[in-house]
Amino acid sequence: MELFGFIECAKQTQSLSALFDLLVKCATEQGFTEVAYGALTYSEPLCQLKHPPPAVALNFPAQWCDRYFERKYHAMDPVVTRTPTISGPFLWDQLADRCQLHPSEQAVLDESREAGLKHGISVPLFGPWGQVSVVSFASQFDDADPLDRMSYLNALAWQFHIAVKEMAPPAQNGKPRVQLSRREADCLRWTAEGKSSWDIGMILNISENTVNFHIKNAMRKLGTTSRTVAVVSAIRLNLIELPGRPNAVMPI
Structure with a gap:
């Protein structure tokens, strides 16, 4: 699906679940079947209630999710802890080169790969008042090429994030009408x-x-x-x- 096609389809969605399903469909077409969306520095008014914060919506393998949240891995997951310090999309495989990871951080990355989350790529999403969100994509396939799809996935993540914000109730959205x-x-x-x-x-x-x-x-x-x-x-x-x-x- 082209990016403008995603925008038009997103306009017709009525729920976060439907919008997230559309995101997963587009990412899957690029070879990245596993997707997660999280709000790192604030509470997202729209969320899938089965996932505790900072997760908002995700379709990662169920066994990995259970272990991740039970062991509170979000407190040591470098995809979560390092995202606010990185300005653009990044590959999980390159985090150790970009940052001096603690052994516990590297352990989470290693376990996630063993759980089937391969060639991960995350897109930091910065909003007003210091808000930081993130969309992460991963593949089940060894031959997935995140570098080749980085530009598309970056734009797709931003479009999804904007669509989520537009879906929020007006009282929570709180944005004045923009005039160009x-x-x-x-x-x-x-x-x-x-x-x-x-x-x-x-x-x-x-x-x-x-x-x-x-x-x-x-x-x-x-x-x-x-x-x-x-x-x-x-x-x-x-x-x-x-x-x-x-x-x-x-x-x-």
Whole structure:
């Protein structure tokens, strides 16, 4: 499923379970059948009640989940403890190279691999007021290639996360209605079409610096630090649309 296809399907979902099933379906198409979503620094208002915090939704093997939560592995799992310090998607296999892991942290990674969670990749998701969430993907297959699918899984995780936030009750969501100027909306729409700032400037007959100015303003209003996430947010809020391009592919 293309990324914009995920967005359109996500708009039709009415529950976290249905949205998570859609996420798992898309990840499975890429060879990553095991998926987990967690809220690391706050309580997510939407969650599958069978899982204790920080888990929000996951489909990891049942025996591994039972052992993980019974032994409180989340307190020593480097995928949980190290995520707030890492700015972008990372491979579990490379955590030992990036961080000086404690023996207990390495033990959790080793046990998870023995449980069938191979070639794991996690996507840190940073929100306002210090909120940190994470989506993790793993494969049951030895030949899965997380590096090859990292860009797609990164964008997919962000789209899922945004969809979850849009599904939250208004009283808990607490976000004012975002309004984009015409130029801001135009710049985001052309960004979604894969155009660079220089390209957009030529199309709109404005300077590249002006394009960057409008995109930064839109990102600020939408509470993101990424053009891709700003585009996803704007589409979900019906602030921009892509007429005549149902199969457009988001640049990632």
